[in-house]
Structures are given as C-alpha cells and as structure tokens.
Amino acid sequence: MAIQPEPRPEPRRPWNRAQLLRAAIALADTGGIESLSMRKLSHELGGGTMSLYNHFSNKDDLLDGMIDSVFSEIELPAGEHAWKDNMRRRALSIRAVMTRHPWALGLMESRRTPGPATLRHHDAVIGCLRDAGFSLQLTAHAFSALDSYIYGFALQEQSLAFGTPEETSELAKAFLLQFPTKEYPRLAELTIDHVLQPGYDYGDEYEFGLDLILDGLESTWLRR
Amino acid sequence: MAIQPEPRPEPRRPWNRAQLLRAAIALADTGGIESLSMRKLSHELGGGTMSLYNHFSNKDDLLDGMIDSVFSEIELPAGEHAWKDNMRRRALSIRAVMTRHPWALGLMESRRTPGPATLRHHDAVIGCLRDAGFSLQLTAHAFSALDSYIYGFALQEQSLAFGTPEETSELAKAFLLQFPTKEYPRLAELTIDHVLQPGYDYGDEYEFGLDLILDGLESTWLRR
DNA sequence: ACCTGAACACCGTTCAAGT
C-alpha cells in the first residue's frame, strides 16, 4: 500500500522589510521592547526560528530600521512657518511620537547608524535654522539645546511613569507612604502641596521648559 | 585503606550589599551594562550561580541599588552658594558622574523605586530652590526643565558616541563618506564647516544650553 | 539561617542542510 505523501505545507507569503518593521514596532508598542525577540516576531508571522535573518543581518539591524521608521513619523519643518514656530511644532511632534513608541527612546542611546529618515530630519532642522539666518555655530547650539531638552523630557516622563494624571496621583500617594516624610520634608511638601493638587499633570511642564529655550535662542538670534 | 577525605573547600568570605554594588558598578563601567549578569558577577566574586540571590531579591533589585549608588556621587547643593551657582554645579557634577557610569542613564528610564540617596538628592535640590524664594510651581518648573536638559544632553552625548574630539572627527569623516552629501546638503555643511573644524568638541555645547535655562529661570524668578 | 546546583524557559546567532 502506497504511503500517502504528506501534503507540503502551504509556503508562507514572502516578507519584505517594511512589513517586518511595522510588525516589530507593533510588537514593541504593545508589549514593550523586552517582548521583542527575533524568534518571537518570526514565529508570530508564521516563520521559523531563523527566518528573520533573511531580511536583517542581525537584531541591531532590525532595531536600526525601527528607529529610522520612528523618525519618519516626526513632523518636519515646513517652509510657511517661522523658525520658532517650526521648532516648537517639531518638539510637540516628537513628544507625541515618543508617547506612541516609548521603547524608542532607550534605543536611541545605542543606535549609531542613522537611516535615511533620520538624516532627512536632521537636514530639515538645520536647513530651517540656517534659512532663518542662524550661523553654523548658533545652529549647532540650537540643535543641541533643543534635542537635549526634548529627549530628556521624554526620559523624565518615562522614569516618572506618569500615565494619566489619576495614575500619577495614585503613584505619588503610594510614594509618600513609602518614604519617611520627616527625612525628606521639601520633597514631601512639593508632592503634597503641588503634585497631589487637583489638575496637576506633569506633561504640562513640557512647554514651560521648551519656551524657555526657544525664547533664549530668539534673544541670541536677534543679537546676531 | 581509608579514603582520604576531600579537604572541604575554603568557604568564601561572606558578602555584603555595599561591596556587591561596588563590584557590579565596576563591572558595568568596564564592560558595559550588557556584560553584567547575575551569574557572571557571582562567579567573578567566587560565588555560585545563585549566590547573589541571598543579597538581592532579583536583578531589578540589584539595578535599583546601583542607580541609587550613582546618585550618591552627585554633588549636592551647599548652603554657601546662590541657587544659580548650586544648580550649575549640580549640572556639571551630573555630567561628570554620567561620564563615569554611562550605563546608568539607560537604566534610569526604567527604575521606579528611588533609593535613599536619590530621595536625598531630590530633597536637597527642592530645598535649595525653595530657600531662594521659588514658589512650589516655579520649583517644579525649574526641576523639570533642568533635569530634562541635563539627562537629555547625556543621552545626546552617548548617541553621538563622542569620546575624544579626535574620535569625533574620525566618526564625522566616516559618516560623510557614508551618506550622499547631495541629498543632505545642510547636514553636510554643518558637519564639514563646523564639526570637522579644529577645536570642535561637542561637550562644549553643554554650558550654552544650561545657561539658556538658568538665565531664563532667573528672569522668571526676578519677576516673582 | 545561609548557601547553591540542577533544571526550566527563554535569548541571539552559527552552521549545515534543505528546496
């Protein structure tokens, strides 16, 4: 009796980089960056242990691609706005993007191979400032000061784990119970009389610091 | 013939938390945070696979301790200085500490259990500003703006991988060859005519942005 | 009470082998 040959399993639809990046980002958005493994992503998409390696040389290559994809979501300076408005909009846009992809921030620290979207972004920001009459020196100052603040704020927001203001309040209360108020009286005061007051939202701090820097840059720029 | 009993192996000297934290920090300083594993640290100190778990409940507990230890290295505000001077010194001190322990920055993002040194630090900063007459509101503004900038700059410095200025120059040159200059003309200009000029050092940008914020805070404070 | 090895459920990646 002839053995019925096993029907060959339907070969999966071939992948492409863009689709894989989308899936990897979705996985990181949902489960955090620690839930993204080469094996898990591949299996989730119906591939084998090693299938991803046909499209990315290694995990770093995948992470580089994810970061560049995140950069492509940032609003670029547009010709019709003044530099200050453009830089302000960019800052707000980066915060929105970082909120959508919180895992991206921690990765930027270690990425050293910028992709095309990243380079396009940097080029547009520099161009915006140069066109407004910023010297090379002042452009470098502005870029450094703004990006330090923008990404630093995102870092603060993450380490403070401030989701909704309600969560913040819960966290601050738990926090107060945890440490001896007597030993840290100024921290306790700020927590009780400011952070725990109704309407408090750490996110509101963003524009204060941002405008401090933008106004400072404007003064320097006017004195050029 | 009686079997010679195996001489019992010399029991290792018992550990304590402080010593383990020092060793863990030294390991991370030398080989990066990815070289720090519970097993490796334990083996290096003559312990078994699980020995560390007698002193830390898990790896997060160890990381929390390391971060708090790093915080203890930061120069605290001192009574004899004005608030602006104190905040400036603190900012410079944090950069120095982050240069010594580059792995700490990436960890701060995920730490949510501040230790005593961290709380003492926060309490001292808040106290310094309050004593100078900052309202609770302005204290929160100042703390947020300064820390965002300080940690953000450290992040920039790391992602730009600027070691010595010489390395920077090498990196920038390799960088220019890598991407099509024609496609990113403003970025190319800034790189060639500014970054690659003799004497350029990205670290010099730190004080520009810092003073922008400190001066802005001072204006707001004077108007109080 | 303090310590630790075996075992489990994971990783990224090399390599040899399949089509």
Added chain:
DNA sequence: ACCTGAACACCGTTCAAGT
C-alpha cells in the same frame, strides 16, 4: 537564491537540597 532546524553559548529565576 532563499529558507530553516539543530545546536551552542548564553540569560534570569524556581525549586529542592545541602550545611
């Protein structure tokens, strides 16, 4: 050319067992 499973050298941590 494209794909993938076994195997290797790692992880953090549970658990049972030692002293």
